[in-house]
Amino acid sequence: MAIKDLSLAAKTVVDGFMSGINKSTIKGAGLEFSQYRSYQPGDDLRSLDWKMFARSDRYYIRESEVETNISIRFLVDASASMNHSDGxxxxxxxxxxxVASLAYLGNxxxxxxxxxxxxxxxxxSMAAKQDYQHLSRLFHQLETIKPEGTFTKPIHYKELYSGAQKRELLIFVTxxxxxxxxxxxxxDTLNTLKHEVVVFQIMAKNELDLDFKGYSSFEDLETGQTIQIxxxxARKNYKEQLEKHLEQMRIKLLDKHIYYRMLTTDQPLDQALRDFLNQRNKLRN
Incomplete structure (x- = not known):
C-alpha cells in the first residue's frame, strides 16, 4: 500500500501467486481433460474420441473442464465512515x-x-466490460472516490437491476x-437478483481495540454526533459488545447465503486475498 499508483499496486499484489478466482467445474470442450462418458443421441459428433472407438468398438465422448468468464461487479461504500483512519x-x-487487485485479477x-x-x-455506476482500457478507467474512478455523507438510500437500489441478466459475482466492500x-x-436486493454475493467488511485496528491514544471525545463521521468516554x-464492555455485534452480522449474512470476511487495515493485503481465494475455492469444490 506504499505504492500510490493503483494499477502498479494491483499488479504487484496479484502477479506470481493469485489465480483461479472463478475456475469452473462444469464440463465442456475445454483443453483440460476430465473424463469419458458414453455417447448419447444429440451429442456433438466432434467430441467423439475415435481412438477409444478403435480400441473398444464403442462410442465415447471426451469431456474437459473449462474456465468460464463471468461478470464481476464491485460495490464500494463511500459514506463518510470510510474516512476513518488508523495511522x-x-x-x-x-x-x-x-478492489483494484481483484479487478486486475478478474481482467x-x-x-x-x-x-x-x-x-x-x-x-x-460503471457498466461491466472486459478490456484493459476499461480497467484503467475503473482504477481512475477508484482513485477519485471521496467518502462523505451517509450510505445511499434504498430508493436508489433499483439502479442495480440494470446489470446483465446472467449470473454475476457481486463483491461489496464496506x-x-x-x-x-x-x-x-x-x-436483500442483491439476493433477489440471484447473484453470488461476497461482503468484505473493512475495519481499523483502533476501532476493534478502542485504542485512540490521547482522545476522550469521539465524533460519528456520518451524523456528527459526539460523545465523551x-x-x-469503557474498553472491556466496548470490545464485548462489538464482538457480539460482529458475530450477529456474520450470522445474518450466512443466513442469506452471503460469503463474509472481515479485513483490518493493518492486515497485509496479499495474505488477505490469498486466504480469501483459497477458502472460496474450497467452498466451490
Whole structure:
C-alpha cells in the first residue's frame, strides 16, 4: 500500500501467486481433460474420441473442464465512515487497493468488471466490460472516490437491476455502518437478483481495540454526533459488545447465503486475498 499508483499496486499484489478466482467445474470442450462418458443421441459428433472407438468398438465422448468468464461487479461504500483512519491509511484506501487487485485479477482471467460506488447522493455506476482500457478507467474512478455523507438510500437500489441478466459475482466492500438497516436492505436486493454475493467488511485496528491514544471525545463521521468516554474504563464492555455485534452480522449474512470476511487495515493485503481465494475455492469444490 506504499505504492500510490493503483494499477502498479494491483499488479504487484496479484502477479506470481493469485489465480483461479472463478475456475469452473462444469464440463465442456475445454483443453483440460476430465473424463469419458458414453455417447448419447444429440451429442456433438466432434467430441467423439475415435481412438477409444478403435480400441473398444464403442462410442465415447471426451469431456474437459473449462474456465468460464463471468461478470464481476464491485460495490464500494463511500459514506463518510470510510474516512476513518488508523495511522497513515484510511478504510477507503484499503478498499481501493482491495478492489483494484481483484479487478486486475478478474481482467487477467477475461472477466467483465464493473464498479458501483454508494455515496450520499445516490449510486455511481460503471457498466461491466472486459478490456484493459476499461480497467484503467475503473482504477481512475477508484482513485477519485471521496467518502462523505451517509450510505445511499434504498430508493436508489433499483439502479442495480440494470446489470446483465446472467449470473454475476457481486463483491461489496464496506464497513457495515448503518443507521436504519439500509445496508441489509441492499443485500436483500442483491439476493433477489440471484447473484453470488461476497461482503468484505473493512475495519481499523483502533476501532476493534478502542485504542485512540490521547482522545476522550469521539465524533460519528456520518451524523456528527459526539460523545465523551474514558477509554480505559469503557474498553472491556466496548470490545464485548462489538464482538457480539460482529458475530450477529456474520450470522445474518450466512443466513442469506452471503460469503463474509472481515479485513483490518493493518492486515497485509496479499495474505488477505490469498486466504480469501483459497477458502472460496474450497467452498466451490
Amino acid at each position: 497513515d491509511f484510511k478504510k477507503i484506501d484499503y478498499a481501493r487497493y482491495l 487477467l482471467q477475461g472477466d467483465a468488471i464493473g464498479l458501483y460506488v454508494f455515496k450520499d447522493g445516490g449510486i455511481f 464497513d457495515l455502518y448503518q443507521q436504519n438497516e439500509e445496508i441489509f436492505q441492499l443485500l 474514558d477509554q480505559a474504563v
